[in-house]
Amino acid sequence: MAKYLLLKHYRGAPAAVNDVPMDQWTPDEISAHMQYMQDFAGRLEGTGEFVDSQALAPGGTFVRYDGEGRPPVTDGPFAETKDVIAGWMVIDVDSYERAIELAGELSAAPGAGGKPIHEWLELRPFYGVSPTITE
Amino acid sequence: MTSQLNEALLRSLTPSVLGILVRRGADFAAAEDAVQDALVQAVRVWPADPPRDPKGWLVTVAWRKFLDATRADSARRRREDVVDEAPVPGSTPAVDDTLQLYFLCAHPSLTPSSAVALTLRAVGGLTTRQIAQAYLVPEATMAQRISRAKRTVSGVRFDQPGDVATVLRVLYLVFNEGYSGDVDLAAEAIRLTRQLAAVIDHPEVAGLLALMLLHHARRAARTTFDGSLVPLAEQDRGRWDTESIAEGVEMLQAALARDRLGEFQAQAAIAALHADAPSTEETDWVQIVEWYDELARLTGSPVVLLNRAVAVGEADGPRAGLAALVALDDSLPRHTAVAAYLHERDGDLATAAGLYAEAAQKAPNLAERDHLTRQAARLNAHR
Numbered sequence: 001m002a003k004y005l006l007l008k009h010y011r012g013a014p015a016a017v018n019d020v021p022m023d024q025w026t027p028d029e030i031s032a033h034m035q036y037m038q039d040f041a042g043r044l045e046g047t048g049e050f051v052d053s054q055a056l057a058p059g060g061t062f063v064r065y066d067g068e069g070r071p072p073v074t075d076g077p078f079a080e081t082k083d084v085i086a087g088w089m090v091i092d093v094d095s096y097e098r099a100i101e102l103a104g105e106l107s108a109a110p111g112a113g114g115k116p117i118h119e120w121l122e123l124r125p126f127y128g129v130s131p132t133i134t135e
Numbered sequence: 136m137t138s139q140l141n142e143a144l145l146r147s148l149t150p151s152v153l154g155i156l157v158r159r160g161a162d163f164a165a166a167e168d169a170v171q172d173a174l175v176q177a178v179r180v181w182p183a184d185p186p187r188d189p190k191g192w193l194v195t196v197a198w199r200k201f202l203d204a205t206r207a208d209s210a211r212r213r214r215e216d217v218v219d220e221a222p223v224p225g226s227t228p229a230v231d232d233t234l235q236l237y238f239l240c241a242h243p244s245l246t247p248s249s250a251v252a253l254t255l256r257a258v259g260g261l262t263t264r265q266i267a268q269a270y271l272v273p274e275a276t277m278a279q280r281i282s283r284a285k286r287t288v289s290g291v292r293f294d295q296p297g298d299v300a301t302v303l304r305v306l307y308l309v310f311n312e313g314y315s316g317d318v319d320l321a322a323e324a325i326r327l328t329r330q331l332a333a334v335i336d337h338p339e340v341a342g343l344l345a346l347m348l349l350h351h352a353r354r355a356a357r358t359t360f361d362g363s364l365v366p367l368a369e370q371d372r373g374r375w376d377t378e379s380i381a382e383g384v385e386m387l388q389a390a391l392a393r394d395r396l397g398e399f400q401a402q403a404a405i406a407a408l409h410a411d412a413p414s415t416e417e418t419d420w421v422q423i424v425e426w427y428d429e430l431a432r433l434t435g436s437p438v439v440l441l442n443r444a445v446a447v448g449e450a451d452g453p454r455a456g457l458a459a460l461v462a463l464d465d466s467l468p469r470h471t472a473v474a475a476y477l478h479e480r481d482g483d484l485a486t487a488a489g490l491y492a493e494a495a496q497k498a499p500n501l502a503e504r505d506h507l508t509r510q511a512a513r514l515n516a517h518r
Contacts, residue, residue, distance in 0.1 A: 001247065001248040001251070001308075044276075046279050047283065048249070049280075052273075092271075092272050094246045131311045132350050132354075133402070135409070135442055
């Protein structure tokens, strides 16, 4: 029982095998891709492993504290930011191997030509619970 | 009856009510749903109108719910045949129903997370929502996990005895790896293990219950108000629950006297030696090392050897502990943290500080990460 984050990047991950920008796909290919993602999430709910899935808009703002009584400073979005998160899925699985298997399946979502994108997904473990028995 | 008492009583009756439905011919999955429905109704109705015979009430209501659901089902005729053949209420089962439920819910065909969820619902009487909250997953996901688990064991015969070791592993997981939410999973694990001990006479069941009681006794002293970990050596032993310790020790002694040692008794023996000591210095570390040797022999687990190295460090000095550590795979979880601790005890603070920082990076949970970072910071501040 461990939670993992499957991170999908707009930028920052190594290039996918089938690396064609989405606006170059046919509308049917886009629909097929979306359907695959929905089916994947639905299947995970069915296996009792789904926790959450969210998508993020690409433009982000940097914000920081600027001292007592002053409004926060904002900056960006920066076109040159190397790592941009596109979205994530959180899964709750029995093993690391299972998490790898599921990330592999998600990376097989179809893209241009209806072929798998082979996109690199970043798999990050959540911190687990602090066990009661340690000695 | 207060609502809390109500809930405790309800939940303690869950497995026997479910057992009765299954013995009357209801299939496990449908019976389990019916019992949950009856529990919900009881919570609603009992406060204003408490039944004279709570168990009888639950059996009657759950059976009616089962029949209603069955009649609404498309497979109605087949199941009604089963219902017609149902034995009269009150027939005595050959094997204890509650025990059979524990076996079924911990069946080896289930994954650990499924077995935990099913046990908490079918034996513990918790709702799907409560279990979902305890494991921080959506209720829909937990509902699916439980219904899949029920399908997985649907072909398992209810009257087949199971392996008590699988049940103990599930209960250990509930105790050791629950989040602290609305439902107190550690207390729930103790309740379920106590209930198991009442229906099966087995030294390892007693050993696990003793282990849980001994660790639960230290709970108040284990963390500060903000949730930071307090290591055993620094715990305020005056805050340990002496009643719980006394019960655990007594239970363990009775189990050990039967001379059928197992891993939970050995772990409990180690916990008992800690519980017995007024301070770290006055702890019988030599005997703790001996118990770790037993535990290593019983389990063959490298994690046990890692903990043994800490005990050796206390019994024979940090150099001896470090020597014991050298023999172990340094990719073991917490290996770096143990090395940091032993180097600190040995007076090599620079090495220890570096290792604490490294161990923090590898920590499996936030509380340990923060604790190890503080250890590194503490040593760095004094250099």
